[in-house]
Amino acid sequence: MVLFWKYVAILFKSQMQYRTSFWLLTLGQFLVPFSAFAGLYFMFERFGQIRGWAFDEVALCFAVIHMAFAVSECFARGFDSFSTLVAGGDFDRLLVRPRGTIVQVLGSKFEFSRIGRLVQSTLVLAWAVSRLSAEWSVLKALVLVLMIVSGVFIFSGIFMLAATMCFWTIQGLEIANIFTDGGREMAQYPLNIYKKWVTRFFTFVIPFGCVNYIPLLYILDKGNGNGLMSLLSPLAGIAFIIPCLLVWRLGVRHYRSTGS
Amino acid sequence: MITIQGLNKTFHVAKRNAGVGQAFKSLFRREYTAVEALQDISFSIRPGEIVGYIGPNGAGKSTTIKVMSGILVPDSGTCSIMGYTPWKDRTQYVKNIGVVFGQRSQLWWDVPVLDSFELLRDIYKVPEREYRDNLELLTETLELKEIIQMPVRQLSLGQRMRCEIAASLLHSPSLLFLDEPTIGLDAVSKIAVRRFIRTINEEKGVTVILTTHDMNDIEALAQRIILIGKGRLLFDGGIDRIRSRFGTHKTLTVVYRHHAQPLKVPGAELLSWSPERAVWRIDTASLNISEVLLQLSGRVELLDVEIESQPIEEMIVQLYKEHQI
Incomplete structure (x- = not known):
């Protein structure tokens, strides 16, 4: 973990060599999610509510997912852009260093400009929290933090799965975007507005439901969600990383026996 | 130091035929050809040797280097280097080796060379004292003083290669793999690199395995040549043996x-x-x-x-x- 921050420090220095580009990218990342948020706003303007969800409530959901996405794009960018690392042969370099592959891949890239997106979603979160009528407690705040952390793990896990595919093929990685960008777009709404199979897929296969829908019910005092269940479900999201790590190890082993 | 017995490695390479139709077909069904990259390779190397590992392109040189540096797992055969099996005890083993890939950089492109060195110190967990001593020695013998504060992207190829070699020696490895260390260098840099390799071999007893296409490197450095072609070991012996045969x-x-x-x-x-x-x-x-x-x-x-x-x-x-x- 100490080593990871050392990597981040050197990448930050590198990034600072291109200050203008950094500020522009950050500004862009700050503004882009506003268009998505505006879309959300106008939809609710037109329909008032969706399946019993009000605008402020969905905004909270939106903010949590976008925060998680921004943080994981910052930290796990190395996995997101892993194909360049493999194609360029630089993964061999990682293998001749006496450290684990995961910390080294994480440390290979850090997307500082995503801080713009993070700021934007933090603003939305603060705004949504201030407008919600639900009563706040320490437990609820804890659940909210866990939701974000859990989201980070899920997105990072997907990045990792996509990266693992690079060991077999460099082409066809677009499919992973269905789950990252697609997953983000889906999960910014509470999952019960979708068809049943979609909800099920995003609860049991890729557990976005554990990050937004189930704990959200608790925070907003909706339905019969109890505290314990809502506290545990984000943990299930965090557990998503475990199979991803195993698949990653499988991929590394494959790479080391085929060298391609 | 190194004992290699009967290494075998076969790659399965997807066959691609020309034409759009064939390319489309390969989307669904792929045919593979087996390429035998290494066939029954055995040799051993004593501590302190400089060995030139040569052969034409595609002979299996880099496959052997990858196996010896713990990147690749061979299909069969044994390899013992300093008591380790490279592909099994990877993280423990690689602390003892340095690797320079001539065509790929291990330095961070946009930051001063010194920053890269410091990160490498942390990656290898080199004790501060040892790091200071090594850095001082390397800066002096490779004449890095003026360039160590410059970002890598501003260095010439010769300057960069000197930094690459320094970077691979910061953790005082006892075995150094050099994969085409003089590729693309001008005459002055080539001679400087060669002289330095000889120095660390003589003074610190570092064992060096060198792959190159520049026979002058071999002549200047290696006492021994291992020749590999089409995955087979073809010749293993002193340069003087080649000389007396063909000279x-x-x-x-x-x-x-x-x-x-x-x-x-x-x-x-x-x-x-x-x-x-x-x-x-x-x-x-x-x-x-x-x-x-x-x-x-x-x-x-x-x-x-x-x-x-x-x-x-x-x-x-x-x-x-x-x-x-």
């Missing part, structure tokens, strides 16, 4: 006072001729050079004589030819 050919250049007819010497191959100068190729095993000179001095007035051995480069070409690789 019997000499080139004789003679400058003389004007002589109108071409000079014929029985048994020698005339390479070029002018009224003032002639060049022969002579196999010293069958023809004595002093006899040739004696013969010539009776026919023309000799002004200058030069005898050259065949360059090592040509001997290697002959070795390749002999093995049809």
